[in-house]
Amino acid sequence: MLAFAITLNACSDDATSSDMQDPSITEIAASNAQFSTLVGALQATGLDAALDGDGEFTVFAPTNDAFAALPEGTLESLTEEQLEAILLYHVLGAEVFSGQLEAQQAAQTLNGEEIFVTASGSSVTVNAAASVTTADIEARNGVIHVIDAVILPDAFGTIVDNAVKRYFLSSLVQAVIQADLVDALLGDGPFTVFAPTDEAFAAIASVAAGLTVEELTNVLLYHVIQGEVLSTDLQPTQQVTALNGETLTIEVSGGAATINGSAGITTV
Structure with a gap:
């Protein structure tokens, strides 16, 4: 399980909890070393600001190990537009907790394509490739589910890849x-x-x-x-x-x- 330590210092003795804001999705990711590759990619595309702002998002967040498992040179070969498309493929425009997931469902991401989610008990898999290792990390603007693989839009997959991910x-x-x-x-x-x-x-x-x-x-x-x-x-x-x-x-x-x-x- 992930542990997040957030220290909030009161500005004055009469400060109340209403003066304090929960961290955003971007802030949570930036505070945890296992998301450093993800944070770097968000910064490179300007999406860090979007996920720091208002709204309700669900982010399936790949760890550093997930990015490292991609073929060598994959990230370096991507254009900014391609990287943005991949990152947006990990984001839903609504807050969805693991308990709300159906056994099988398709969900539209912010890049316009669907991801395919299967859920059974505490096990959640995305595109038949990425498993949710930690679910329901709450942020002020949504929720993070940690995944152990990077999921790719159809344009980056083969016919076989794109069939396999559709349940x-x-x-x-x-x-x-x-x-x-x-x-x-x-x-x-x-x-x-x-x-x-x-x-x-x-x-x-x-x-x-x-x-x-x-x-x-x-x-x-x-x-x-x-x-x-x-x-x-x-x-x-x-x-x-x-x-x-x-x-x-x-x-x-x-x-x-x-x-x-x-x-x-x-x-x-």
């Missing part, structure tokens, strides 16, 4: 591992994956259970196309070739997209 794609991840397609999806790309959710896999559970590895591989490759295709690139009707050689028909109408007339694109 609702766990069946897809297991299928990719079973079909030995991890290396293929980490290889030369870019690729676009139409990723079935756990709910989609559950709907065909009896069929999927009977597939051979070869058949499973064929099914999975039918969900992948060569090239990066954003939702804004989709035409009202178009056909694309999947990596298994078969054709997918994509239709867009009223802002909704379907594949082969049935599967809807729910998240892009």
Whole structure:
């Protein structure tokens, strides 16, 4: 557990507790040596001032060891804009204590992307990568949860990374591992994956259970196309070739997209 010693000196004998302010998120981080890398990054981007000001924030705060675990040279290679995006990915624009977390939930961060939180008893994990080691450190402008890994926005991850961190794609991840397609999806790309959710896999559970590895591989490759295709690139009707050689028909109408007339694109 973290211990924070805060000494407040009264300015006069008649000073009251109302004259004293609890420390901000920035002040708490700056007072603890295990956050020195985080504090340096906040100062480099000017975010230290934001987290010292008014508001209600939740910060998932990586320790020095968490930053040190990144590949060598990662921090030094980042632009200020990239570093800011990563830091804001650790901050929620509301105060959320550990007891308020659901078993599985997505939460929007201040960089606009979502993080994916799973909670079971006293165990809390973010993006299937970072564990909360100390929760609910209260500040006057929010709360800090200490984490043991740096979490990264989608732009810094591979297709596999971005699937693994989404708890609702766990069946897809297991299928990719079973079909030995991890290396293929980490290889030369870019690729676009139409990723079935756990709910989609559950709907065909009896069929999927009977597939051979070869058949499973064929099914999975039918969900992948060569090239990066954003939702804004989709035409009202178009056909694309999947990596298994078969054709997918994509239709867009009223802002909704379907594949082969049935599967809807729910998240892009």
